[in-house]
Amino acid sequence: MEDLPHPNAAPESCAPCPAPAGVSLRAVIMALLGALAVMQVGVWAFLGLSLWWWALGGGALGIALIVVARAPGWGAMLSWRDLALCGAVSVLLLALGGEGRQFYANTDWQVRLAVLRDLVVQPWPFAYDVPGGPSVLRAPLGMYLAPALVGKAAGGLYAAELALWAQNSLLLTLVLGAGSALFDGARARAVALGVFLGFSGMDVVGQAIASQPLWLHLEQWAGFQFTAAVTQLFWVPQHCLTGWIFAVAYLGWRRGWVPRVALAVMLPLLPLLSPLAAVGCAPFALHAYGAGWRGFGARDWWRDLGWPVLAGVAALPGLLYLVVAGDTVGGASAPLPMSSYPTFILLEIGGYLLALRLRRGAGDYGAAVAWIVVGSLLVIPFGRVGAGMDFAMRASIPALAILAVLVAEVVVRGAQDADWRAARRVALTVFCIGLVTPVGEIGRAIIWPPAPAVTCGYYGVVPGGLATYVAPLNRFPAVIAPALAPRIAPHDPAHCWNGRWPDAVDGRDVQAHPGRG
Numbered sequence: 001m002e003d004l005p006h007p008n009a010a011p012e013s014c015a016p017c018p019a020p021a022g023v024s025l026r027a028v029i030m031a032l033l034g035a036l037a038v039m040q041v042g043v044w045a046f047l048g049l050s051l052w053w054w055a056l057g058g059g060a061l062g063i064a065l066i067v068v069a070r071a072p073g074w075g076a077m078l079s080w081r082d083l084a085l086c087g088a089v090s091v092l093l094l095a096l097g098g099e100g101r102q103f104y105a106n107t108d109w110q111v112r113l114a115v116l117r118d119l120v121v122q123p124w125p126f127a128y129d130v131p132g133g134p135s136v137l138r139a140p141l142g143m144y145l146a147p148a149l150v151g152k153a154a155g156g157l158y159a160a161e162l163a164l165w166a167q168n169s170l171l172l173t174l175v176l177g178a179g180s181a182l183f184d185g186a187r188a189r190a191v192a193l194g195v196f197l198g199f200s201g202m203d204v205v206g207q208a209i210a211s212q213p214l215w216l217h218l219e220q221w222a223g224f225q226f227t228a229a230v231t232q233l234f235w236v237p238q239h240c241l242t243g244w245i246f247a248v249a250y251l252g253w254r255r256g257w258v259p260r261v262a263l264a265v266m267l268p269l270l271p272l273l274s275p276l277a278a279v280g281c282a283p284f285a286l287h288a289y290g291a292g293w294r295g296f297g298a299r300d301w302w303r304d305l306g307w308p309v310l311a312g313v314a315a316l317p318g319l320l321y322l323v324v325a326g327d328t329v330g331g332a333s334a335p336l337p338m339s340s341y342p343t344f345i346l347l348e349i350g351g352y353l354l355a356l357r358l359r360r361g362a363g364d365y366g367a368a369v370a371w372i373v374v375g376s377l378l379v380i381p382f383g384r385v386g387a388g389m390d391f392a393m394r395a396s397i398p399a400l401a402i403l404a405v406l407v408a409e410v411v412v413r414g415a416q417d418a419d420w421r422a423a424r425r426v427a428l429t430v431f432c433i434g435l436v437t438p439v440g441e442i443g444r445a446i447i448w449p450p451a452p453a454v455t456c457g458y459y460g461v462v463p464g465g466l467a468t469y470v471a472p473l474n475r476f477p478a479v480i481a482p483a484l485a486p487r488i489a490p491h492d493p494a495h496c497w498n499g500r501w502p503d504a505v506d507g508r509d510v511q512a513h514p515g516r517g
Contacts, residue, residue, distance in 0.1 A: 023083060025257050026074040028178045032245050033068060033262070035171060036269035037061045042145030043272060043318045046137075048125040048482050053317065060310040064265050067307040073259035076181040076252070082189060086176035089193070090169045096445040097234035099165035104444055105451035106235050107503050107510060113161070113454040114461040114496070115139065115469070119148035120160045121457070125482030127473050128459060129489040136482060137458065138324050138471035142273035143168070143238040158453075168237050175241065178248040182255065182364075182405060183412060191415075192408040199404035200228030200434035201348030209343070217504040218437050222344040223337030224381040225389045226396050229404065230438035234445065236394070242270050242277035243397030250284045250398075251405055254365045260288050264308035268315040275322055276385065276394030283372050284398060291368070317480050325471035329385060336382060349377055351430030352403060355410050358426060360419035363409050370406060373399045407431070444504055452499035460492025461512075 040061065044054060098105020115137065118126075127134040147167055151160025179196065180189045203218035210221040219225050232240035249266060252258035267285050270278040289304070356370050376399040383391040407427050414424025459465060473481070495511065502509050 022077045022079040023177075024074070025076040025078065025178060025181050025252060026069065028078060028174050029249055029252070029258060029262055030065070030069050032171065032174050032178075032249075033065055033266060033269070035167075036142070036245075036266065036273070037065060037314075038146060039142035039272050040269060040314055040318055042149070043141060043321060045149075046119075046124050046141065046145060047317065047321065047480050048485065049317060049480065057314045057317070061314040064307060064311040064314065067303070067310075068259070068262045068265050071259040071261050071303065073256070075257035076255070078177050078181050082180045082186075083173065083177040086180065086193075087169070087173040089197070090172035090176060091165075093197070093230070093233055094165055094169050094172065094237065096442055097237065098445070098451050099168060099237075100162055101451045101453070103446065103450055104448035104502075107501065108235050109451060110454060110461050110496070110501070111458070111469070113157075114456055114458045115141075116144050116148060116151070116160055116164065117157050117454060118457040119144055120151035120157050122488055123486060125485040126488050127482065127485045128465075128470065129487035130459060130465070132472070134473040134485075134487055135465060135470040136473050136476065136485070137469065138321065139469045140238060140272055140274050140322065142318075143241075168241065171241050171245070172233070172237075175244045175248055178252065179405065181257070182248075182251055183408070188412045191412050192405070195408040195411050195431065196401075196404045197229050198431065198435050198438055199400070199407065200231075200437040201226055202351065202430060202433045203228070203347070204436040205433065206343065206347045213507070214436075215440070216507050218440060220389075220505065222340040223389075224341065224344045225393050226348045226377070226400060227393050228434070228437045228441070229401075230441050232397060234441050236274075239274040239277045239394045239397060242274035243280060243394075244401050246270060246278075246281040246284070247398045247401035247405070250281075250288065251365065251402065253288055254369060261304045261308060263288050264304060265311040268308075268312040268319065271322055272315070272318040274394060274397075276391055277397045279391075280376065280380065280395035280398040283376055284369075284402070287368060287372055320477060320480050324477070325467065325475040328467040328471070336384075341381065344381070345378065349403065351426060352407050355423045355427035355430070356406060358423035359410060360417075363406065363413070365406065365409075369402065373403050373406070377403070441504075448502055449500045452497040452501060454497050456492040456496035457490055459490035460496050 041054075041058070044057065049057075094100075096103050098109050118137065119141075125136070127136050143164070147160045147163035150163035151157055154160075154163075176193065176196075180193065183189045183192045203221065204214060206221040207214055207218045212218075212221050217231075219227060219231060227235070229240075246263070246266060249258050249262055253260055253263060263285050267278065267281060270281065353374060362370070377396060380396045380399070381392045383395060385391040410420060410423045410427045411431075414420035414427070454461065458469060462469070473485070476482070500509050501511075
C-alpha cells in the first residue's frame with residue numbers, strides 16, 4: 001500500500017487557483033521537527049560536548065530537516081482561526097494542568113520542578129556530589145532544556161516555569177492545529193477536538209467495581225492503565241506530546257499530506273522527550289515503510305531511508321545518554337494482574353473497538369491502521385519497565401491518540417451518513433461515560449489549591465535519587481561523559497514547599513514527594 005492521496009485534493013486544473021489563507025501543514029510539521037532538533041542541541045549543551053560534535057551533529061540535523069522540507073508529498077492547509085482556537089485551548093488546558101502554578105498540579109510536578117530548578121541554578125554540565133560517587137541527571141530532559149536556559153538568562157526559576165508553559169502550549173497548539181486539518185468544516189473540527197481531548201476509557205465503572213473512591217484519580221483501578229487525554233496533559237505532558245506529535249504526522253501521511261521521510265527523521269528525535277512513548281510509535285513507523293516497500297526505487301530508498309540516517313547520527317548523543325546505566329532501572333518483579341486484564345480491555349477500549357467494527361467501510365485511514373491500534377493496545381499492557389505501570393501508560397499514548405481520531409471520525413461522519421449511525425451511537429455512549437475522568441481531573445485543578453513553589457533540587461525532593469532520573473558519572477561512555485563537570489553537593493531546606501499539596505491518588509496532603517526516602 002503506497003502513500004494515500006488526499007480524498008478531497010484539488011484537481012490539477014485548479015493549480016493556478018489562489019491558496020487559502022492560513023498556514024501549511026508542512027510549516028507546522030517542520031516547526032515540530034525544529035523543536036525536537038532544538039532539544040537535541042540542548043542536550044549537547046547540557047553534556048558539554050566538544051565543538052567538533054556541534055559542527056558534525058548540527059550539520060547532520062540541518063541537512064535532514066532540509067531534505068524533509070523539500071520532499072514531495074506535502075499537502076493541506078490550516079486556517080489561522082483554527083490555529084488560534086487551538087492555541088487558546090492549549091494555553092488554558094496546560095494552565096489547568098498546573099503549568100505556571102496558577103492551578104493545582106499533580107504530585108509528579110514536585111520532582112519535575114525540582115529537576116527544572118537544578119537545570120536553572122547549576123552550571124552546565126554538573127554532577128551531584130552524593131554518597132556512592134558523583135551522579136548526573138539522566139532522564140528524558142527534552143522538555144526542560146530550553147525553558148531552563150530561559151530561566152538562566154532571565155534570572156529565576158519562575159521564568160523557567162513560564163517558559164515551560166509557553167513552550168508546551170506552542171507544541172500542543174501545533175499538534176492540535178495539525179489534527180484539525182484531518183477534518184473538513186468548522187463544525188467537524190470542533191466536534192473532533194472535543195472528542196479527542198475528552199477521550200477516555202470508562203474508568204468510573206472500573207473504579208466502582210474495584211470499590212475505589214470516585215472523587216479521586218480514577219485510572220489505577222485495574223493494575224493496568226491506559227491514560228485519558230486530559231490526564232496525559234496534566235500529569236505527563238512530555239510523554240503526551242511525544243506520542244501526539246508522531247500520531248498526527250502518521251495520520252497526515254495516511255491522508256497523503258505528509259511524506260514518509262518526515263516520520264523517519266522524527267522517530268530518532270523523539271526519545272529525548274519520552275523514550276517509552278517513542279517505543280509506541282515504532283509499529284506505525286514500520287507500517288509507513290512496510291506499506292510501500294515494493295514500489296521503492298533506488299532514489300526512494302536513499303531519500304526515505306538514507307537521509308534519515310543523518311537524524312539518527314545527530315540524535316546519537318541523546319540516545320546514548322538515555323541508556324546510561326539502563327540496567328539499574330530494571331523490570332518489574334511483581335506478577336501481572338491477569339485476572340483484571342479482560343475487564344480492563346473491555347472498559348478501556350472495548351466499546352470503541354465495537355464502534356469501529358460497526359462502521360461501514362474502513363474510513364479515511366484504512367483497516368490496517370485500526371488493526372495496528374488494536375494489536376498495540378492488546379499487547380502493550382504486558383510490558384513493564386521499572387516497578388510501576390509506566391511502560392503501558394507511555395507506550396500506549398500514540399495508539400490511543402490514533403484511536404481517538406478514528407472515534408472522532410465515527411462521531412463526525414455518523415451525523416451525516418446513516419450507515420455510520422449505529423457506530424456513532426456506541427461511540428458516543430462510551431465517550432460520555434468516559435468523560436467522567438477528564439471532568440474529574442479538571443475539577444480538581446479548579447477546586448484544589450494551586451501548587452506551591454518547589455524550593456529544593458532533585459535530591460532534596462527524592463533523597464538518594466532514583467535510577468529513572470540519575471546515573472553514576474562513571475557509567476557514562478567517554479564520548480558523552482560531562483568532562484570537568486563541577487561537583488555540586490545538594491543543600492536543601494527541610495521542607496521543599498510551603499503550603500498544601502494534596503495527592504490526587506489518595507487525597508491526603510503530602511509534605512514530601514511519595515518517592516522521598
